[in-house]
Structures are given as structure tokens and as C-alpha cells.
Amino acid sequence: MKALVMEDNPVNLSLTVELLSQLGLEALCASDAESGIRLARENKPELILMDIQLPGIDGLNAARLIKADPATRSAKIVAVTAFAMQGDKEKIMEAGCDAYLAKPIRYKEFFDTVRGVLGLDGTGDGAVGSVEKDGRS
Ligand code: MN
Numbered sequence: 521m522k523a524l525v526m527e528d529n530p531v532n533l534s535l536t537v538e539l540l541s542q543l544g545l546e547a548l549c550a551s552d553a554e555s556g557i558r559l560a561r562e563n564k565p566e567l568i569l570m571d572i573q574l575p576g577i578d579g580l581n582a583a584r585l586i587k588a589d590p591a592t593r594s595a596k597i598v599a600v601t602a603f604a605m606q607g608d609k610e611k612i613m614e615a616g617c618d619a620y621l622a623k624p625i626r627y628k629e630f631f632d633t634v635r636g637v638l639g640l641d642g643t644g645d646g647a648v649g650s651v652e653k654d655g656r657s
Contacts, residue, residue: 521638523547524565526556526582527600528574532623536569536600539630543640553577557585560592567638570617572601580615587616596637600625 523545527533537547548563550556553574560568568586572579579599586592599617601608612620618637621630634640 521545521567522563522565523567523569524550524556524559524563524595525569526550526553526574526579527569527571528552529571532571532600532625535625539625539627540567540569540634543631543634545634553579553582553585557582557592560586560595561589564592565595567634568595568597570597570599572599572612580611583612583615583617598633598637 521544523540525533525536525540525547527536527549528551533549533551537549540547545567548559548565550559553576570579570583574582577585579601583597583599586595586597596619597617598619598621599612600621600623601612602623609620619633621633
């Protein structure tokens with residue numbers, strides 16, 4: 521299974537790639553939305569970890585573009601954001617993301633959420649549940 525990480529912070533990028541590899545997922549990387557969307561079209565990843573604060577096109581608009589394109593819309597998108605403001609979760613889900621993670625990334629929440637959106641644990645409820653549980657930090 522293939523993943524794509526769209527993240528402009530190198531530390532967060534390498535952490536995310538490492539966590540994905542622990543789940544057995546090979547990760548492609550992009551540091552901006554334009555190259556990430558191109559990689560998504562070319563490689564058809566099953567999962568996209570999307571930083572919301574990206575230079576140029578932000579993660580919300582990138583998610584909208586990915587979900588509007590028949591070539592890429594089947595990818596599950598997990599938004600990652602440092603913002604913990606009211607309304608963020610709603611904006612993120614309206615943009616077409618499948619789940620949400622708040623920075624700093626916590627390992628258990630990360631694994632639960634990724635397994636949940638990909639249906640790897642058979643319960644399929646990890647995504648939204650983890651928002652309710654751990655959304656404030
Ligand atoms: Mn960023």
C-alpha cells in the first residue's frame with residue numbers, strides 16, 4: 521500500500537514517514553501542494569497525510585482538488601494541523617478530508633487514525649473517534 525505525505529516541515533515529514541513505515545506503508549513526499557497533487561495523480565496513493573499549513577495552495581484547497589479529480593478522489597486524506605481553533609475540524613471535513621490529526625503527532629492516535637481510515641483494524645471508526653478523544657492538546 522502506498523502513502524503520500526504533503527508536509528513542508530522536514531522534521532514532521534521524516535517523523536510521519538517513519539510512522540508510516542512502521543505500519544508497512546511506503547511513503548512518497550512532497551513539500552508543497554502543487555508537487556503533491558502531481559505525485560498523487562501519477563502514483564495513486566491509497567492514503568495522503570496532508571499538512572494544512574502549506575506554502576502556496578494550502579492543505580484545505582489541495583484536499584478539495586484531490587477529491588474533485590476522479591484520478592485521485594479515492595485516496596483517503598488525513599489532515600494534520602497545528603491549529604486547534606473551533607471550526608477547524610468542520611472546515612477540514614467539508615474540504616473532503618477523511619480524518620484529522622492535531623500536531624504534535626502522538627503515536628497511538630496516529631496509528632489508530634491511519635488504521636481506521638484504511639480499514640486495517642476492521643473497526644473503521646478510528647478517524648472521527650480520535651478527534652473527539654484527543655482533539656485538544
Ligand atoms: Mn506546514
